[in-house]
Amino acid sequence: MFELISRQNNARRGRCTTPHGVVETPVFMNVGTQAAIKGALSADDLKTVGCQVELSNTYHLHVRPGERLIKQLGGLHSFMGWDAPILTDSGGFQVFSLAGLRKIREDGVRFNAHTDGRQIFMGPEESISIQWALGSDIAMAFDECIENPAPYEYVSASIARTTRWLRRCDEQLKLLKTQEDTINPGQVLWGINQGGTYHDLRIEHMKQIADLDLPGYAIGGLAVGESAEEMYSVIEAVEPHMPSDRPRYLMGVGTPANIIEAVSRGIDFFDCVMPARNARHGHLFTSAGVLNINNLKYRDDERPIDSACACPVCSKYSRAYLRHLFKAGEMLAMRLAVIHNLHFYNSLMQDIRTAIETGQFDAFSRKKLPLLSQRA
């Protein structure tokens, strides 16, 4: 269930209710692919950084440890100690990212597992059954995330198949809901829009999937090589065709600037590995821009990463200490950096929500955008 609280131009302030609680939007979902946030963060740490929704991955949890085990242990929430909302990605992104290890057919995708090479078949029914067993709150449709650039004819055929797959996902979830044996009976399915950078295909596909009247819709297949401007123009093309009373999720995006730009174009949900991955590599986000904590200039810098940041790392540690931890290869370096970056993202979303509520969003983005992209 999704409720719009307020809006400013196209930017929306909303509230999404799930079986494990309410999500205030716009929101950034923190990515824990294998039921863990890389960088040694626990579910408790997720609370500390202000995470509302955790995201895990169907393909990866299916490969290891397997959804049967997780179901047997009470479902994903119980397994990883997270009692708030969880969204599971369907494995559709792995169709893209593991392109060298899979073959696509009408019924689904055959993978050679990246761990040991064994054959794994995943189609719409399999993906939904796995997500059902995991017991996430929001299950994503099994789609083909198309590489960019891709020929028009290929994209056209692919979105038609993704639509057929979506209908099968929907049927499968309805079937599973008739069974007694459930972890999370309130799980919902969200559809995913594809179409590469072809506006007409994007719109055509969006119209097709909107017909299924699902409780949420995502835009997928962006931020895979095209320019930011191209991505924004795709959002602008598709957005008018997305049901306005349902949450919109821009998958896998992005930089702080990408997020603000997308919120201004009507997006409510985001997720991205960037804050966590970049943190592990020493790349930190601050209110004054980005910085690489490994740089020599921070060797004796007594200041916190971001003096405007309220995270537990910034309230206690210096840049010099963080740099030392990275140089020494201590895993604490990654942990502290990830805590900071995720806190930064979650707190940016809080600021965005407040700005929309108070009618200040346009001024907020004008002020923030130039700062966030520069070198701190």
Add this chain to the structure above:
RNA sequence: GGGAGCGUUCCCGAGUGGCCAAAGGGGGCAGACUGUAAAUCUGUUGUCAGUGACUUCGGUGGUUCGAAUCCACCCGCUCCCA
């Protein structure tokens, strides 16, 4: 006292006459990262000068058209036998 080795660019370590400013690691410096096969990957790391020049392989001298590579002596270190 006798015998056998070794000394390479920040470190370790290859190289035993030209294709060597010198492999490969490490370390350093910098860059990338967008529904995570990523604690990963890429570039760079003698000096100066934009296709080149100069200095360098413990030291000094020598052989040679040409030496990190061969010879002599010296300095330092290691191991074995007394």
